[in-house]
Amino acid sequence: MPQLSKLFLGSPKSGTIENAHAHLVDFLAKQRLDTLLVELGLCTSRALAQRLIQAGEVSVNQQVVDKPGTEIDITSHIQIKERSRFVSRGGEKLVKALESFAIPVEGRICIDGGISTGGFTDCLLQGGAKLVYGIDVGYGQVDWRLRNDSRVILRERTNLRQLQPQQLYAEADPIPDLAVVDVSFISLAKILPALWQLTQAPREAVLLVKPQFEVGKSRVGKKGVVRDPNDQADAIFQVLQVAQALGWKYQGLTWSPITGPAGNIEYLLWLRMDSETPSPDLEAIQQITKSAVADLRE
The missing domain is CATH 3.40.50.150 (Vaccinia Virus protein VP39)
Known part of the structure; x- marks a missing residue:
C-alpha cells in the first residue's frame, strides 16, 4: 500500500497540489476487502474475513472477489453469502x-x-x-x-x-x-x-x-x-x-x-x-x- 507522504510528491510531469489531492482522495476511498469487512461489522476478525473471501463467499458489486488483499472502493456494495447456522456443513x-x-x-x-x-x-x-x-x-x-x-x-x-x-x-x-x-x-x-x-x-x-x-x-x-x-x-x-x-x-x-x-x-x-x-x-x-x-x- 502506498505511503501518504509519497502521495504528495506528485510526479515530474504534474507536480501540482491538485494532482496530489486527487491521489489522496483515491487512496482514502479504497480499502483492503478483508479489513473493510471487519470495519463494516460484517466479520468479527480479519482471519474470518479472509476465510470467507478465499471460499468465494464474498461479492463486491455482484462480482465474487476471492483475494483478501484486493483494494475496493469503500462505497461498493458488499454481500456475504448467507452463513450456515453451524460452524461447518x-x-x-x-x-x-x-x-x-x-x-x-x-x-x-x-x-x-x-x-x-x-x-x-x-x-x-x-x-x-x-x-x-x-x-x-x-x-x-x-x-x-x-x-x-x-x-x-x-x-x-x-x-x-x-x-x-x-x-x-x-x-x-x-x-x-x-x-x-x-x-x-x-x-x-x-x-x-x-x-x-x-x-x-x-x-x-x-x-x-x-x-x-x-x-x-x-x-x-x-x-x-x-x-x-x-x-x-x-x-x-x-x-x-x-x-x-x-x-x-x-x-x-x-x-x-x-x-x-x-x-x-x-x-x-x-x-x-x-x-x-x-x-x-x-x-x-x-x-x-x-x-x-x-x-x-x-
Missing part, C-alpha cells in the same frame, strides 16, 4: 437426524468422533448438550469459538480407533451416552469397537456413513464417488452388521440433505442398544438409498 447433516428422529440432546453428555471443524459439536451444543468430548486425529481444525467453549473437551492428535476409556476420562468424569461420528478415510467398522467402550447405556449413536470409505475400490467411481444405490446400501448394511455384533440395535436411517465434497451421498444411521425397532434387511435399505439418489440427484 456437518451441522446441517446432523441436525436432520436429530430433528427427523426426535433425538433428545438437552442436558446430555456426548462424544463427537472426528470433530474436525466442529459442525456436529456445534449442532449438539445448540441443541442443549451439557458436555461434548471432541476427538480428532488432526490438529488445529476446530473452530476457535468451540475451542474456547467450556462445554467442549477437546482431544486432538488422538486416534479414535485406539482410544481407551482410561485415556479419555478421569475417575469422576461423566461418561457419554450419545455419540456422533463423522470420519473419513477409514471404515466405521474399525472405530465402532472403541466407540462402544467409550460410551454408556443406552449408547445412542448417530453415524455418518460415507459409502466411499466402506465399499471396495472396485465399486468407487470417478472422483471417488459411489453412484450405485445398491453399493451405497451394501455399505450401510455392512456397518449395521458390525454395530449389531457389538451390541447396538437399529433405530433409524435417513440421508444427509447435502452431499459430500465430491458429490457422494451420505447416510445417517441411528443406533441404540435398547431399540425395539425391527432391523431392516438389505432390500429395505436399498429402497432408502434409491430414494436418496432420486432426491439428491434429480
Whole structure:
C-alpha cells in the first residue's frame, strides 16, 4: 500500500497540489476487502474475513472477489453469502437426524468422533448438550469459538480407533451416552469397537456413513464417488452388521440433505442398544438409498 507522504510528491510531469489531492482522495476511498469487512461489522476478525473471501463467499458489486488483499472502493456494495447456522456443513447433516428422529440432546453428555471443524459439536451444543468430548486425529481444525467453549473437551492428535476409556476420562468424569461420528478415510467398522467402550447405556449413536470409505475400490467411481444405490446400501448394511455384533440395535436411517465434497451421498444411521425397532434387511435399505439418489440427484 502506498505511503501518504509519497502521495504528495506528485510526479515530474504534474507536480501540482491538485494532482496530489486527487491521489489522496483515491487512496482514502479504497480499502483492503478483508479489513473493510471487519470495519463494516460484517466479520468479527480479519482471519474470518479472509476465510470467507478465499471460499468465494464474498461479492463486491455482484462480482465474487476471492483475494483478501484486493483494494475496493469503500462505497461498493458488499454481500456475504448467507452463513450456515453451524460452524461447518456437518451441522446441517446432523441436525436432520436429530430433528427427523426426535433425538433428545438437552442436558446430555456426548462424544463427537472426528470433530474436525466442529459442525456436529456445534449442532449438539445448540441443541442443549451439557458436555461434548471432541476427538480428532488432526490438529488445529476446530473452530476457535468451540475451542474456547467450556462445554467442549477437546482431544486432538488422538486416534479414535485406539482410544481407551482410561485415556479419555478421569475417575469422576461423566461418561457419554450419545455419540456422533463423522470420519473419513477409514471404515466405521474399525472405530465402532472403541466407540462402544467409550460410551454408556443406552449408547445412542448417530453415524455418518460415507459409502466411499466402506465399499471396495472396485465399486468407487470417478472422483471417488459411489453412484450405485445398491453399493451405497451394501455399505450401510455392512456397518449395521458390525454395530449389531457389538451390541447396538437399529433405530433409524435417513440421508444427509447435502452431499459430500465430491458429490457422494451420505447416510445417517441411528443406533441404540435398547431399540425395539425391527432391523431392516438389505432390500429395505436399498429402497432408502434409491430414494436418496432420486432426491439428491434429480
